[in-house]
Amino acid sequence: MSKPYVIGIDIGGTNTVFGIVDARGVVLASSSIKTAKHSNINDYIDELHGELTRMMEVNDVVGKINGIGIGAPNANYFTGIIEDGVNLPWPTPIPLAQMMTDKFGIPTRITNDANAAAIGEMTYGAARGMKDFIMITLGTGVGSGIVINGQVVYGHDGFAGELGHVIMKRNNGRLCGCGRTGCLETYCSATGVARTAREFLEIRTEPSLLRDLPIESITSKDVYDAAVAGDKMAKEIFEYTANILGEALADFTVFSSPSAFILFGGLAKSGDLLMKPLKESMERNMLKIFKGKVKILPSELKEADAAVLGASALGWEVKPL
Amino acid sequence: MSKPYVIGIDIGGTNTVFGIVDARGVVLASSSIKTAKHSNINDYIDELHGELTRMMEVNDVVGKINGIGIGAPNANYFTGIIEDGVNLPWPTPIPLAQMMTDKFGIPTRITNDANAAAIGEMTYGAARGMKDFIMITLGTGVGSGIVINGQVVYGHDGFAGELGHVIMKRNNGRLCGCGRTGCLETYCSATGVARTAREFLEIRTEPSLLRDLPIESITSKDVYDAAVAGDKMAKEIFEYTANILGEALADFTVFSSPSAFILFGGLAKSGDLLMKPLKESMERNMLKIFKGKVKILPSELKEADAAVLGASALGWEVKPL
Numbered sequence: 001m002s003k004p005y006v007i008g009i010d011i012g013g014t015n016t017v018f019g020i021v022d023a024r025g026v027v028l029a030s031s032s033i034k035t036a037k038h039s040n041i042n043d044y045i046d047e048l049h050g051e052l053t054r055m056m057e058v059n060d061v062v063g064k065i066n067g068i069g070i071g072a073p074n075a076n077y078f079t080g081i082i083e084d085g086v087n088l089p090w091p092t093p094i095p096l097a098q099m100m101t102d103k104f105g106i107p108t109r110i111t112n113d114a115n116a117a118a119i120g121e122m123t124y125g126a127a128r129g130m131k132d133f134i135m136i137t138l139g140t141g142v143g144s145g146i147v148i149n150g151q152v153v154y155g156h157d158g159f160a161g162e163l164g165h166v167i168m169k170r171n172n173g174r175l176c177g178c179g180r181t182g183c184l185e186t187y188c189s190a191t192g193v194a195r196t197a198r199e200f201l202e203i204r205t206e207p208s209l210l211r212d213l214p215i216e217s218i219t220s221k222d223v224y225d226a227a228v229a230g231d232k233m234a235k236e237i238f239e240y241t242a243n244i245l246g247e248a249l250a251d252f253t254v255f256s257s258p259s260a261f262i263l264f265g266g267l268a269k270s271g272d273l274l275m276k277p278l279k280e281s282m283e284r285n286m287l288k289i290f291k292g293k294v295k296i297l298p299s300e301l302k303e304a305d306a307a308v309l310g311a312s313a314l315g316w317e318v319k320p321l
Numbered sequence: 322m323s324k325p326y327v328i329g330i331d332i333g334g335t336n337t338v339f340g341i342v343d344a345r346g347v348v349l350a351s352s353s354i355k356t357a358k359h360s361n362i363n364d365y366i367d368e369l370h371g372e373l374t375r376m377m378e379v380n381d382v383v384g385k386i387n388g389i390g391i392g393a394p395n396a397n398y399f400t401g402i403i404e405d406g407v408n409l410p411w412p413t414p415i416p417l418a419q420m421m422t423d424k425f426g427i428p429t430r431i432t433n434d435a436n437a438a439a440i441g442e443m444t445y446g447a448a449r450g451m452k453d454f455i456m457i458t459l460g461t462g463v464g465s466g467i468v469i470n471g472q473v474v475y476g477h478d479g480f481a482g483e484l485g486h487v488i489m490k491r492n493n494g495r496l497c498g499c500g501r502t503g504c505l506e507t508y509c510s511a512t513g514v515a516r517t518a519r520e521f522l523e524i525r526t527e528p529s530l531l532r533d534l535p536i537e538s539i540t541s542k543d544v545y546d547a548a549v550a551g552d553k554m555a556k557e558i559f560e561y562t563a564n565i566l567g568e569a570l571a572d573f574t575v576f577s578s579p580s581a582f583i584l585f586g587g588l589a590k591s592g593d594l595l596m597k598p599l600k601e602s603m604e605r606n607m608l609k610i611f612k613g614k615v616k617i618l619p620s621e622l623k624e625a626d627a628a629v630l631g632a633s634a635l636g637w638e639v640k641p642l
C-alpha cells in the first residue's frame with residue numbers, strides 16, 4: 001500500500017523548487033533553493049536533503065513519503081540519469097535518481113520538466129480523465145509531454161516528446177539553440193515572441209507602443225502589455241505566433257489524435273490574444289477527419305505550485321525500495 | 322486458450338485478398354475476390370463467406386480459427402466501423418466488424434491498412450521484439466502505423482497515425498487529395514514520385530530516358546527503371562523524394578523516439594536509390610540527441626502475403642465470443 005504523501009522537486013537553471021503534496025494535489029508546504037549555489041552536486045543534494053528533512057519534520061510526514069518525483073532538463077525517465085544538462089552547473093551525466101534514493105532512503109524517479117507537467121495535469125489538472133492529450137509548455141523554449149492511452153510517451157531511449165524542435169520553416173528559418181533552423185520553439189516560445197517583435201519593428205513602419213522600448217530588451221510580456229493596451233502591431237505578433245503554433249498542433253494531431261492540447265507557461269496565460277487566433281489556425285490547418293474534435297485548454301495547475309505538483313505526481317509511480 | 326489459426330483480410334479499392342495464417346506467420350492458403358463486384362455490402366460478405374468457408378474446409382481448420390483481422394481504408398479499430406470509405410463501393414458507415422462476426426460466428430477486428438501492416442511487422446516481420454517503431458507505407462498514398470511501448474497508437478477517436486498528411490511545404494505545396502496543400506504524401510508516395518518526374522521534365526532541360534515516355538502516364542516504376550539504367554535525372558528524382566521523406570522522419574522522431582522506421586510498399590523496394598539519400602537526409606535533419614540512433618529498415622513481410630499477414634495478426638487480439 002502506498003504511503004500518503006509525495007515530494008515534488010523541479011530543478012530549473014536558476015531555482016530548485018520543492019514541496020510536499022498529498023494524494024489530492026494539495027501542497028502542504030513548499031520552498032526553494034538556488035540551483036547554482038553549489039558547484040558540487042553532492043553539496044547541492046546535501047542542502048536539498050537538509051531543507052526537505054526540516055520540512056518533513058515540521059509537517060509531521062517523516063516516514064510517510066511514498067516517493068520523490070523530480071522534473072529536470074534532459075532527465076531520462078528510464079535510466080534516472082540527467083544525461084546532458086546544458087543549463088545545470090554540474091558535469092553530466094548525473095545519476096540523480098540513484099543519488100537521491102541513496103541520500104533520502106526514499107524511491108525517486110526523474111523525468112524532464114514537460115513530461116512532469118503532463119503527469120501533473122493528468123493527475124491533478126485539466127487532463128484528469130483524459131487518456132490522450134499533449135502538454136505544450138510555452139516558456140523560454142517550447143517543451144512537450146505526450147500522453148497516449150494514459151501513459152507518457154518516453155520512446156525507445158527516454159527522450160520522446162521534443163515537439164519544440166519540429167521544423168516549421170524549412171526555408172529561411174530562425175536559428176535555434178539546437179543548431180538547426182526553423183524549429184517551432186524559435187517562433188512560439190516567449191523568446192520566439194520577442195524575436196518576432198524585433199523582426200516586426202525592423203521590417204514594418206507603422207507606429208507601435210513597442211517602439212518606445214529598447215528593441216534588444218523587448219520581452220513577450222512587453223508584447224502582451226502592448227496588445228492589452230490595444231496596440232495593433234502587438235496583436236499581430238500574437239496572431240503570427242498563434243498561426244505557426246496552430247499549424248504545428250494540426251500536424252501533431254495526425255500523429256496521435258489527442259482529445260486536447262493543454263498549454264502551460266507564461267504565453268498560455270495570454271487569454272484570447274493567443275487562444276482565439278490559435279484555435280482558428282489549428283482548425284484551418286486541420287485534416288478534415290480531425291476538424292472540430294480537438295480542444296485547446298490552458299493548464300489548470302496553479303502556477304506557483306505547478307512545477308512541484310507535476311514533479312510530485314511521479315512520486316506515485318515509484319516502486320518501493 | 323486461443324485457437325491455432327487466424328484469418329487475415331485486406332480490403333483494397335480493387336481487390337480483397339484473404340488467407341489463413343498460423344501462429345508463426347505461415348500462410349496456409351490465400352485467395353482474392355474483386356472488391357467492387359457487389360454494389361451491396363451483404364452480397365460482398367456472402368461471397369467472402371463462401372470463399373473462406375471452402376478454404377477452411379480444404380485446409381481442415383473449421384472450428385480452429387481464433388479470430389478474423391481486417392485491414393481496410395478508414396476502418397476504426399475502436400468502433401469496428403468503416404467510417405468514410407472513399408475508395409469502397411458501398412455507402413458508409415459500415416459496421417463491418419459486427420457484420421463479419423455475425424456472418425462467420427468468429428470474432429472480428431478491423432483497422433486501417435497501415436496499422437495492420439505495423440501489427441504484421443511486429444508479429445511476424447522486421448519489428449519483432451521492437452516496442453517503439455513507426456511503419457511507413459509508401460503506396461498510392463503515404464500511410465503510417467505507429468507503435469509505442471508495444472501498442473498501436475489509435476488516438477482518442479481511432480484515427481491516429483495519418484503521417485502522410487503532415488505538411489512538408491507550407492508555401493507553394495502540391496494539392497493533396499485531402500483538400501490541403503503540401504502534405505507528405507503528395508511528394509513521397511508512388512504518385513508523388515510521378516508528379517516530381519513531371520515537374521522535373523517540365524522545368525529542367527537536360528536529356529533523360531524519361532523524355533521517351535508520354536509525360537502524363539509516367540509512373541514511379543518508370544522512374545525506378547530509368548534510375549537503374551543510370552539516368553541522372555531519375556536518380557535526382559529519388560534524391561528529391563528521399564530528402565523530403567528524411568525531413569519528415571526526423572520530425573517524427575522528436576515525437577515518439579522510435580528505434581526504427583519500417584518502410585513498406587513499392588517505393589520501399591527501390592534499394593539504395595531511395596535508402597542511401599533517405600538515411601543521409603534523416604541524419605542531416607535530425608535533432609542532435611537522436612542522431613545515429615534510429616534505423617530505417619525495409620519491411621520483412623513477403624510482398625504477396627504482407628497484406629493478409631498484417632490483417633491476420635489482428636485475429637490474435639480478439640476477445641472470444
